[in-house]
Amino acid sequence: MTDASANPAQPPLRAAIIPVTPLQQNCTLFWCTETMKGALVDPGGDLPKLKAAVAQAGVTLEKLLVTHGHIDHCGETGTLAKELGLPIEGPHEEDRFWISRLDDDGRNYGIAGSVFEPDRWLKDGDTVTVGNLVLDVI
Numbered sequence: 001m002t003d004a005s006a007n008p009a010q011p012p013l014r015a016a017i018i019p020v021t022p023l024q025q026n027c028t029l030f031w032c033t034e035t036m037k038g039a040l041v042d043p044g045g046d047l048p049k050l051k052a053a054v055a056q057a058g059v060t061l062e063k064l065l066v067t068h069g070h071i072d073h074c075g076e077t078g079t080l081a082k083e084l085g086l087p088i089e090g091p092h093e094e095d096r097f098w099i100s101r102l103d104d105d106g107r108n109y110g111i112a113g114s115v116f117e118p119d120r121w122l123k124d125g126d127t128v129t130v131g132n133l134v135l136d137v138i
Contacts (some may be wrong), residue, residue: 013133018048018053021111025072031059032131039130041065042073043080045111050080062130066090068114069098071113078102078116087119089128090137 015030021044029050031038037057043050054061066074068091081088091099098105099115106113111127124126126137 001072002054003005013047014057016053016057018046018050020044020049021071021072021075023109027082027110028061029053030130031057033132036060037131039063039065039128040080041092042067044072044074044088045076047076047080047083061086065128066095066118068092069095069102071098071109071111073103074099074116075102075106075111075113079112081116088116089120090118090122092123093121 007133009041010033012033013030014033015028017106018029019025020027025042025045026052027042029038030041036059038054038061040050043054043064049085056084061084064077066077074122081087102115103111121136124138128135128137
């Protein structure tokens, strides 16, 4: 990994896809190359694998982002947030029903899952910041 300031051709954002859970859903690690601060999007499970990918990329996690409340996308988000002391942003509040079922859905699908409350629900028109990046929520 090189210092982004030493390479002006470095893109402002980099990403890695990490398939997780027995359903192999794609968790995304993305980061600001200027600050090396990043976020995991949909950290549904396989936390040791996710932490290893973050360490390998040399990224400091700033937050966890959730696109929706299905077990494979957010089953272990609350566990990871507590463990690392990170805020959770998303999903839309309409997914509260799915998040409230994570314990039961985890048992039904054989995937670790625990109910959580995001620090911020997201809606169309919001923005999310990671490092110096500003992303639009659609």
